[in-house]
Each structure stands twice: as C-alpha cells, then as structure tokens.
Amino acid sequence: MTKQLYPIKFKPILKDKIWGGEKLKTLLHKDSKLSNVGESWEISDVEGDTSIVINGDLKGQSLKQLLETYKAELLGERHYKVFGNKFPLLIKFIDAKEDLSIQLHPNDELAAKRHNSFGKTEMWYVMQADEDANLIVGFNQEMTPETYLKHLNDKTLTEILNFDKVKTGDTYFIEVGRVHAIGAGVMLAEIQQTSDITYRVYDWDRVDDQGNERELHNDLAIDAFDFDMPDNFRVDYQKTENTSNQMVSCPYFTTSMLHVTESILKLNTKDSFFIYICVEGEALIETELASEFIKQGETVLIPAAIKTYKITSSNAKLLEVYV
Structure with a gap:
C-alpha cells in the first residue's frame, strides 16, 4: 500500500557558478561550502539532478520515484497523460554576483530535434536587487538577423541590448527566442520548463581559473532567435491580499x-x-x-x-x- 501524499519539500541542489555569490547562503540560508553559489534548484527532474524529499514519510525518495509510484495523484490526470513520469517544471533561486552570459533558449521543436529536451520558457521574480542592478531583456530597437550578427562580430552587442533597472517584486516573462541575461547584484526566483538547454552568445570575454573562455553557441543560437517579438516581457499584476x-x-x-x-x-x-x-x-x-x-x-x-x-x-x- 502506498503512503498518502502530503505537502512535500525537497533538498536544494546547489550549483557553483563562475558568476555566483553568497546571497543564497546569507539571505536564503542555503547550506553550502561552495564559494560561488549561483543557483539553488528547488524542484528538479533534470537528468542527473533529481530532487530528493527531505520531509515526512517519503523522506529519501526521489522525485522520479514519486512520479513512478503516484503518477496522476502527483501530477494530475491530464498532465500525467502528457508528461508521464517526467516532472514538467524546474524551480530555482538564482544569485548573480556578476553578470550572467547573454543568452537565449530554443523552443520545444528545436530543443526536441537537437537535444531530445523540452524548450525553456521561463519567468523571473526579483527577490532582491542591489542599487542600480540591471536585467538584460530583449533589444533596444527593432532588430534583424543581419544587424544582430554585425554587432555580435564587432563585439558591440551591448549597444543594441535593452537594460532594465530592477527592484524587489519586478517580474519578467522570458519566452523562448528572446535574448536575456541576469545582471550583477540580482537575486531572483525562476520558474521554467524542465530543460537545461541554454545558448550562450556572449560571456563578457570571461575566463575561468585555467584561463579558458566558456563555450559559446552562436551557430545554434541564430536559428533560435525570434527577432519579431514585441516588448511584452515586463509583467504587471494586482497586489490584492489573500487572493x-x-x-x-x-x-x-x-x-x-x-x-x-x-x-x-x-x-x-x-x-x-x-x-x-x-x-x-x-x-x-x-x-x-x-x-x-x-x-x-x-x-x-x-x-x-x-x-x-x-x-x-x-x-x-x-x-x-x-x-
């Protein structure tokens, strides 16, 4: 007989990142000996990074095991028919001590064809931002592939990107095909499809401890861009209490x-x-x-x-x- 279900908490999966900082440890009290904690994966069914239950009778079981045991009881009938034993969302907290790479994500069709993965539609909720901290979302002008590639090759990409100064509570919807980056000094919650597919197009000429630059994905990225997107990425919402x-x-x-x-x-x-x-x-x-x-x-x-x-x-x- 299976155990009855209840509100489930998972052990955070903490990720060391070249751009990560201390806020996930100091502000959100994540327990880690890592020096540059960039991400805390709160609920994950990404291959190799499956969440483990830390409370109640199911403590020690993985999210994958829960899906195999409880199926529609966990996901819902219609979702289980679509996703089977695959959890559809990835929940993260992110702390950017330095700017993240300028990047975008492929849609479902491209991601399935190239990576056997879901696409990566996501949203951000800013939990804390240092003074003058920015997010990069979209372009600051109408864009064509030709103009974009010229600026990319001339290393003047930042001239055409849209920088938004942010504060706590600001919310952004990042559709597939939209260029974006989290700026230094921003800590946020991210809700996204279960996917770890990111196309980096520029990484600020950064190098790691060994002097190596991180891999860029410009050949893959050019087909993933949607240059005709409207600037509808800022999210306004009501703030009525208790609803x-x-x-x-x-x-x-x-x-x-x-x-x-x-x-x-x-x-x-x-x-x-x-x-x-x-x-x-x-x-x-x-x-x-x-x-x-x-x-x-x-x-x-x-x-x-x-x-x-x-x-x-x-x-x-x-x-x-x-x-």
Missing part, C-alpha cells in the same frame, strides 16, 4: 502572487499539482494529513490529489504555480 493575483499564464505554467496576511482556504479545482515558493516571510500550509512551514527561500509541492488545504500567515508572499 491569487495572476502574473503569468502560458501553456507551460501559470504563476500568481499570493500575499497571505490571515488564514485562507485553498480549493484545488485545476487537476494539477501546485507549487508554493516563499519569497518573503513565512507561512503554515495545513492539509488533513500534515502541516508544513514554508519560509523565505523555501519551496513546497502540493500533489494534485490534495484538493483542500489551508495557508496561514501574518505576512508572507508566495509565488503560486500550477500547470
């Missing part, structure tokens, strides 16, 4: 801001799992079987089989995600 304020809704995920200041009852009518990412404060999530605290920098998965639960806090901001 789900939709931020982004796309075929791959829907994310809302839930600012909890009391006790609210949630009814899952979506035939989907829900994920809660705590970006501020702390909250208590209660189901019939179990209760789980979630505090800033933590993530909880609510299996699809759980239809009612209560969230209580005096002041917490949660990103609420489902498919």
